[in-house]
Structures are given as C-alpha cells and as structure tokens.
Amino acid sequence: MSHPSRKYNPNDPQRERVYIAERCVDFPRAPEFQSLSEIRAFAQQVLRSPTWEALSRHTLQDGRGVVVKLGRGRRAVAHNRLVGDPAIILPRASWRRWTIFHELAHCARGKLTANHGPQFTASYFRLIHDCWNPDLAHRLQSEFERMRVRVAPWAPIGHEVPKPDPTSVGVSRDEGADLPTEIAQRARDVTYQKAMVAFWRKVRAGAFKTK
C-alpha cells in the first residue's frame, strides 16, 4: 500500500489498478485492532498458516517471520530488508486486516520485488481467501478482473508452489524485464490468459478450499 495519488510508475504498472480494485471491495475502512500487540498476534496466526508456508517457501530464506512496527501518517508500507525478517510499518489509520494482508503479501515476495505484480496479487488473494474471508477474496478477484489486474496462477495448498516462471506465467516489467519483448508479449497474451482462465475456473469450483 502506498499513497493512491502517486503518479503512474512504469516499474509497477499494476499499482494504481490494485488500489482502485481495493477501494471497490467492501473492506472495513475503520481500524479493526486496538493495539500493536493485537496486530502481532493476528500476524503470528497468519504466519503459522500453511498458506504462508507455501507463499514464503521460495522467497524468505532467512526465517519466515515478519516484524510489525508502528508507523506515522496514513500510509502502511512493507520493507523487505537485506538482512533479517521483512517488516511492515503500520500507522494507526491502517490497522485493518485487509491492509495487513496487503503488506504481508509484499513480504511474501521476499527480496524479489516490492511491487504489485501478478505474484503479489496472487499472494494477496490467497492470504485473504485462506486466512480471513473467502467471499471478500472473491470480490477482490472480480475487481481485479474488472480492472485487468493480472494475477499469477497458483498451486493448491499442499503442493509445491511453482517459482515464478516468466515464460509461462504472466510477465510484468518488474518480473520479466530481461526477456525479449516478443516472448514476453506472447506469454502475456496466450499462456497467461489460458492459465488464468483455468485457474479461476478451479477457484470458482472450490478446488482450493483448505477446510
């Protein structure tokens, strides 16, 4: 999460559309926690889930913890630091579950990227779906579709989560910058679209339900 009015960033092309999608979902706007310790307890539960284990397996090598800190202003941010666990910095106004899932989804990307690419949106969807509220997750998914926000295909929990493969999963500038444009474009247009259609069909059919 960062300030919605910031300008379009070519290195993070989905950012504004992710923010718009979030605003269109009925996420609670008011703070939902009373203290940082409540948030830390909540984050701990998420970090112990099989979903977090699957999301962070390839990305967080030096421990799977996340540090929760108080921030200033209105903006929540995530830092994937060079040493130690990633951190999320939360001003009081952002003490809401959906914001925490958003920042945790950044953390789950490890040092790979700090932006809002297809791997991020897939992690964000999974966390909300598995650890909070599947209905809200599906609302978010619909808004992503409406805003043409790309979401990487995902493996069911309990299976190995594939490493991002820019030739077969969508390519964004952040995650496939070194690919020839032609290949990137083809991957985007054909493979990605097919994979997404198959993926969401399975999600809708309830294939990935964990309970």
Ligand SMILES: [Zn+2]
């Ligand atoms: Zn963000």
